[in-house]
Amino acid sequence: MRLSLILPALAVALVPGVASAETAVTPTPPAAEAAAPAAPEIPQSRAQIALSFAPVVRQVAPAVVNVYSMQKTVDPFYSDDPFLRRFFGRQQPRGGSALGSGVIVDPSGLMVTNAHVIKNASEIRVGFNDRREADAKLLLRDARSDLAVLQIEGDGPFPTIPFAPADELETGDLVLAIGNPFGVGQTVTQGIVSATARTQVGVADQQFFIQTDAAINPGNSGGGLIDMAGRLVGINSAIYSRSGGSNGIGFAIPAETVRLVVEAAKSDGVVHRPWLGAKLENVTRELARQLGLDRPAGAVVVELSEDGPARRAGIRVADVITAVDGVPVTDIDSFSYAFATRGTEGETEITFERASTRQTAALTLERPPESEPRDTRRLGGRSPFAGATVQNLSPAVADELNIDMTATGVVIARVNERTPAARFGLRPGDIVRSVNGNRVETTEDLERMTRQRARYWDLDIERDGRRLSVVFGG
Structure with missing residues (x-):
């Protein structure tokens, strides 16, 4: 439904002069005259008086x-050291909270919010606009x-929605x-779509956002970006700001990405993305000139x-992909x-x-x-890798870690906190x-x-994509 201003029509009638034989003595007007315009119509409804987004x-x-997430943290000074626990006792977790928003997308109660809103949450509550919780x-x-x-x-x-x-x-x-x-309660702001395909925003790995000038502030994260038909076009995620408040540049995750994640939650709880089997690079001006x-x-x-x-599918190196399904x-x-x-x-058309x-x-x-068995191993000992979990690379593992799917070798899958692997970066x-100069091909080798x-x-x-050579003492 598009909103439009309703303007009264202006009817203009041209009335020519008429001469009568019985009144010939009356002079004929020298030229036709335009009749006065019809009076403007009186507005008949509120919609004709003012625009409103209330419906x-x-x-x-x-x-x-509203989304309230409680997080419990333990002072890392105490950790699990039995010596420290003997003198100071077992440290009680400290509570923290995060505030955001969410959108219900299924009658069964499935709702969507931002991953960063509920990160490390031990308890999550939602509040409805009628004050129920x-x-x-x-x-x-899905980070x-x-x-x-x-x-x-x-x-x-x-x-x-x-x-x-x-x-x-x-x-x-609109x-x-x-x-x-800011936790003030449910708030509605209005704006327009400033752009539909913003990239390089640096908010999430997907790097594709709707930009809007509708005011988005802290606490709006996870809320809905709604069109004039009452449909969800995106999930508000971030703002560009120097002060922390809205500067008219906000970003929302498109509804198609949201739909993909919701469908994954309904099935096996894993977001499966398709495999291209190719490594791509952006086309620069110089490369465009070389490729014609x-x-x-x-x-x-x-x-x-x-x-x-x-x-x-017949795609070759140096081919430039320009569209996916149009x-x-x-x-x-x-x-x-x-x-x-x-x-x-x-299938999809490339x-x-x-x-x-x-x-x-x-x-x-x-x-x-998973063409190569991942053979997951957690490393210990006195090496810089102690505390790291490693896996053999395959397209499936590369996809999970969001790295180049053509890569091979051994990859670090996890790094535990407060371990040598974490301290060495x-x-x-x-x-x-x-x-030490020896090539690593499998997790067993490492x-x-x-x-x-x-x-x-x-x-x-x-x-x-960059090679780093570092030396640590033994």
């Missing part, structure tokens, strides 16, 4: 809730999209942001997996969003440029395989290439190397 707000407000339990937390799905406890059906179609939202559309900023492109847009294929879907691809982030929201079943010729390929949508996603005593540790690590 939309009444429809969606019951499905937007209920407990909620976490079903799925890559910064989304979490909760189940509200209690009898339904609950009020919901439907998802908006992915292809209808346009820059300039939207409402609904949430609980008229502009620097798209994602160029720089590496292919041996038996990946891209190679099987959705334009401007860079790697826009490709990742368009491709990930296609699911893991059926449009690409090869030698200045536009071509298409039908690519099979499938989950990344190792991170999840680091690929271990060699230790575990064997870390059992040995050494005067020093010379590590070759790949992080975010």
